[in-house]
Amino acid sequence: MPTLALLLAAALLGDPASAKEKTAGNASQSEIRLGMSADFSASARALSIELYRGAMAYLLPLNNAGGVNGKQVVIKPYDDQYEPDLAVRNTLKLMDEDDVFALFSYVGTPTMNRALPLLQMHHDKHFLLLFPFTGADTNRIPPYDQLSFNLRASYDQEMKGLVDHFVAVNRTRIAVFYQADAYGRAGWGGLRRALDEHGLEIAGEATYRRGSPFDQSYDRQVAIMQRLQPDAVVCVGTYPACAGFVRDMRDRDVDCPVATLSFVGGGAMLKLLSAAEQESNRDYTSRLVSSQVVPSYNDESVPAVREYREAMDRYRDAIMLPDSLLYPHGKTAEREYAPLPYGFISLEGYLNAKLFTAILQRMGADPRRADLAATVLAMGDFDLGMGQPLSFGGETARRQASDKVYYTVVRDGRFVALGDGEWEAWAKP
Amino acid sequence: MRIARFYQKTLFGVFAMIGLIVALTSALYVNTVDRQLTGDFLNNSRAIARSIADSNVDLIVRKNYSALQSIIDQFVEISGISYVLSWTRTA
Numbered sequence: 001m002p003t004l005a006l007l008l009a010a011a012l013l014g015d016p017a018s019a020k021e022k023t024a025g026n027a028s029q030s031e032i033r034l035g036m037s038a039d040f041s042a043s044a045r046a047l048s049i050e051l052y053r054g055a056m057a058y059l060l061p062l063n064n065a066g067g068v069n070g071k072q073v074v075i076k077p078y079d080d081q082y083e084p085d086l087a088v089r090n091t092l093k094l095m096d097e098d099d100v101f102a103l104f105s106y107v108g109t110p111t112m113n114r115a116l117p118l119l120q121m122h123h124d125k126h127f128l129l130l131f132p133f134t135g136a137d138t139n140r141i142p143p144y145d146q147l148s149f150n151l152r153a154s155y156d157q158e159m160k161g162l163v164d165h166f167v168a169v170n171r172t173r174i175a176v177f178y179q180a181d182a183y184g185r186a187g188w189g190g191l192r193r194a195l196d197e198h199g200l201e202i203a204g205e206a207t208y209r210r211g212s213p214f215d216q217s218y219d220r221q222v223a224i225m226q227r228l229q230p231d232a233v234v235c236v237g238t239y240p241a242c243a244g245f246v247r248d249m250r251d252r253d254v255d256c257p258v259a260t261l262s263f264v265g266g267g268a269m270l271k272l273l274s275a276a277e278q279e280s281n282r283d284y285t286s287r288l289v290s291s292q293v294v295p296s297y298n299d300e301s302v303p304a305v306r307e308y309r310e311a312m313d314r315y316r317d318a319i320m321l322p323d324s325l326l327y328p329h330g331k332t333a334e335r336e337y338a339p340l341p342y343g344f345i346s347l348e349g350y351l352n353a354k355l356f357t358a359i360l361q362r363m364g365a366d367p368r369r370a371d372l373a374a375t376v377l378a379m380g381d382f383d384l385g386m387g388q389p390l391s392f393g394g395e396t397a398r399r400q401a402s403d404k405v406y407y408t409v410v411r412d413g414r415f416v417a418l419g420d421g422e423w424e425a426w427a428k429p
Numbered sequence: 430m431r432i433a434r435f436y437q438k439t440l441f442g443v444f445a446m447i448g449l450i451v452a453l454t455s456a457l458y459v460n461t462v463d464r465q466l467t468g469d470f471l472n473n474s475r476a477i478a479r480s481i482a483d484s485n486v487d488l489i490v491r492k493n494y495s496a497l498q499s500i501i502d503q504f505v506e507i508s509g510i511s512y513v514l515s516w517t518r519t520a
Contacts, residue, residue, distance in 0.1 A: 084499070109495055142491065181498060185495050
């Protein structure tokens with residue numbers, strides 16, 4: 001009987017070894033773990049892989065030089081295949097088993113939306129979601145705004161900028177092609193609000209199912225656009241579906257301008273469309289405008305971009321994820337991922353890691369999770385070398401550092417900045 | 430010969446009667462099941478819509494479309510559940 005009581009007591013107290021590993025909100029002695037749940041193997045994998053690679057291009061040399069106050073900064077990545085249920089499982093694992101310091105650079109709105117209530121459930125442990133790769137409102141307005149910090153501008157800001165520019169050149173009938181889920185709805189809502197400011201309404205809409213591939217036919221959605229005859233179409237999707245939609249639109253001679261949001265993944269979309277152009281000998285890449293939330297990765301006048309390009313060149317092979325995560329069903333030539341040398345998304349990942357490091361440096365030698373939010377809010381104005389002012393905290397307790405939206409178009413097979421004066425060329429004839 | 434014809438007619442009548450009864454019963458059954466299923470779907474849909482509306486007032490008031498869509502999507506995973514989005518200029 002006493003033996004049984006001892007066993008029960010031991011079971012209730014838990015494994016002393018694992019208890020030692022867990023640090024109850026302190027960073028462990030040797031490393032600071034960041035938890036990342038993203039799609040590394042399914043339809044949006046290029047977004048997540050590039051975001052991770054960009055972050056690692058910053059963290060690898062940082063760790064090689066000794067880390068932050070002697071602690072290595074480590075990303076613990078889990079694959080969620082862009083599926084909310086898997087994101088929930090990963091988030092619980094990261095918080096309960098891996099005891100990460102913070103959740104970092106989650107990819108996608110539907111996945112983030114399901115993870116945020118879990119953070120609220122664990123509010124006593126002070127977990128925060130830092131710099132998710134989404135511009136949705138969910139982590140920007142109550143009840144979840146206190147659980148997160150953003151570096152990037154929101155979808156509402158991207159959408160407002162696109163609409164204001166289109167309306168200014170007399171393109172007022174704006175339709176939307178969107179993913180039928182929380183991400184698509186976020187973009188749809190942003191478009192609705194932006195048009196409402198001009199007294200306009202969405203001209204029409206077409207949806208697609210999350211995970212739809214490039215090879216699929218989007219004729220049904222294009223037929224809707226043909227019937228609507230919009231002045232412009234805004235796409236709120238991922239790169240395979242948006243690229244497929246643009247291809248089918250142009251094949252059916254629907255030639256109005258098409259705009260995409262930053263989450264689409266311009267680089268990956270351009271890669272698909274350029275390959276399709278070669279096959280069909282048609283033009284799929286002109287009359288495309290892409291809003292971005294970081295400066296152009298080609299603009300070497302921006303100090304952070306110079307640093308980023310240098311790091312991407314130097315650590316190209318060392319910053320890739322393990323094959324076990326990328327190819328859960330085995331690696332095949334068909335599924336092999338060819339990383340992009342540079343891109344908007346890896347630049348955003350790089351800046352996310354740089355910003356997290358700046359925060360960590362302000363937390364001193366013994367960073368505690370409970371102090372993270374206060375440290376970020378105390379940052380005020382700061383500079384990441386992006387060539388634009390950034391700030392957290394202040395009178396409005398800002399939790400989004402940047403409000404800036406950039407616009408790019410494809411010229412000579414690559415994205416270049418679209419200046420404010422250049423929108424005139426898009427005027428409705 | 431006369432008896433045989435009488436039997437033939439009776440037999441035909443019996444089969445016709447059975448056929449009619451089967452057809453009527455089937456129609457009645459299909460109609461009842463259809464009405465019951467439609468009623469169940471309507472009740473479930475109303476219950477889901479009401480539970481989303483009642484438990485997410487904050488999201489609705491703040492027009493947090495994305496978070497609302499996430500909640501709707503969780504119900505859509507149930508087989509047989511689909512939804513129609515209706516909206517006005519202000520709501």
